[in-house]
Amino acid sequence: MHLNTFNLVVIGAGALGCAILENLGKIDLSSIKIVDGDIVSKDNLKNQALYSEDDARFLRYKSDAAKSALESKNSKTNFISEHFYVGELRIDGVIGGADMVIDATDNIRTRLIINDACSRRKIPFLFASLRGNNGLFCIVDWKYACFNCIYRNSKPKDAEDCSRISAHSAATAGKLISDGLIAFLERKTGQNLFTSFSVDPISIFAVRINQDERCETCSAHAYRHRLENGFIQMCGNGIKFSIQRPVDLGKLSQELKGGDFKDGRSALLYKDEEKTVFVSNMGDFLFTGYEKDEAKDFISGLFSSGALDV
Ligand SMILES: [Zn+2]
Numbered sequence: 412m413h414l415n416t417f418n419l420v421v422i423g424a425g426a427l428g429c430a431i432l433e434n435l436g437k438i439d440l441s442s443i444k445i446v447d448g449d450i451v452s453k454d455n456l457k458n459q460a461l462y463s464e465d466d467a468r469f470l471r472y473k474s475d476a477a478k479s480a481l482e483s484k485n486s487k488t489n490f491i492s493e494h495f496y497v498g499e500l501r502i503d504g505v506i507g508g509a510d511m512v513i514d515a516t517d518n519i520r521t522r523l524i525i526n527d528a529c530s531r532r533k534i535p536f537l538f539a540s541l542r543g544n545n546g547l548f549c550i551v552d553w554k555y556a557c558f559n560c561i562y563r564n565s566k567p568k569d570a571e572d573c574s575r576i577s578a579h580s581a582a583t584a585g586k587l588i589s590d591g592l593i594a595f596l597e598r599k600t601g602q603n604l605f606t607s608f609s610v611d612p613i614s615i616f617a618v619r620i621n622q623d624e625r626c627e628t629c630s631a632h633a634y635r636h637r638l639e640n641g642f643i644q645m646c647g648n649g650i651k652f653s654i655q656r657p658v659d660l661g662k663l664s665q666e667l668k669g670g671d672f673k674d675g676r677s678a679l680l681y682k683d684e685e686k687t688v689f690v691s692n693m694g695d696f697l698f699t700g701y702e703k704d705e706a707k708d709f710i711s712g713l714f715s716s717g718a719l720d721v
Contacts, residue, residue: 414596415487420444420509422497422525423516424473426576427541429459430585431515436481438593442489443481446505447473448496448653448695450678458578470673470680470689494677495693497521498638500655502528511592514538518643519562523636526551526558530628535595535602539588541576544610546584549620550595552602556620559628559636561605583610642703650706654694658719663690666718 417440421432424447436443451459451466451473459473466476472494481490497505497516502524506512514525517540529536530553538558539548551557587608595601606617627633641652660679664670670681670690681688686700688709698706713719 414438414440416441417596418442418444418508418510419513420446420506420511421513421515422446422505422521423514423518424459424461424477425449425455425515425517426458426581427517427539427546427584427588428513428515429461429477430581431513431539431588432477432481432585433460433582434585434589435592436485436488436490439485439487442491444491444493444505444509445474445477445481446493446495446497447477448494448651448691448693448697449473450689450697451476458576458581460578460582470678472677472691494691494695496651496653496655496695497525498641498653498655499524499527499636503532506532506534509534511535511537511596513592517541520636520638520643522558523562524638527628527634527636529553530557530632531634537588537592539584541580541584543575544577544580545607546580546587546610547605547607548588548591549605550592550602553629555603556622557626557629560623560626561620563623563626580610583613584608587615642706644703648700650698650701650703652696652698652706652710654696654719656694656721657692658690658694660690660692663713663718666713666716 419440421428424445450470451462453467455462461477461480474492474494478490478492506528512529512534514522522538533553536551537548540546591601603620604617605620608615622629624630627635643651645651660676664679667681670679672679677692679690689697
């Protein structure tokens, strides 16, 4: 496989996703699709080098901001942005045509869904996480084992991991993971090696993972992973929820009796005193200042009013 015909999909453009994108954005791949439903916030600027103060001020989608930043440095790669959260209803559209998928979301439910979808299509899949100074990554090429083999007996957590990731940790992890991926592409080494590392001081430990014969994904091919509960508590006081299909923001704004449209109606920002709801036209909701139950009530209200009907 030549790099200049290689089509990569990167899901998650947070601290780790940005660092991986910075490295892989330079090597003249054919295309890189960036998928993330989040918008850039001021806090992100500390450890997510692709974003600017303007991106935060204008509430740009991370995928759009990352695409612009990467395009300004490399005109050979075709960068594609998709601003939504990935769930089981969307994943096949996201990974179609990909030669490799990277999951940098660090969300177990999402990871299991991506793992299932990549298994179905036999697309090589790299999953990566970073917590503080410690990280891990693994390239699954479907000959041996998968993410579900490792995690099938663990209970998915609802919340995202909120440990602080410094700019230094993210940059070092991004380089290690990108180097691992490039070595895999060039020499096909490193497949199904579960690599854990520490950033400060640098240490790397790799162990081959074996297939669990009872694995629902890579052994039984019974793909079972779903976003059972779409509400995800984010770091800080945010909650996200996705209905995984586009919504009519005009209809929604009438139902809510307000809200500011942004960027040619790609999103609606609704404010209720100190609380805000950011709704993208792709059907993702980002609640700030809401308790989880309040967010659930908000969504059920919209469903029962018909405002979310197609
Ligand atoms: Zn498996």
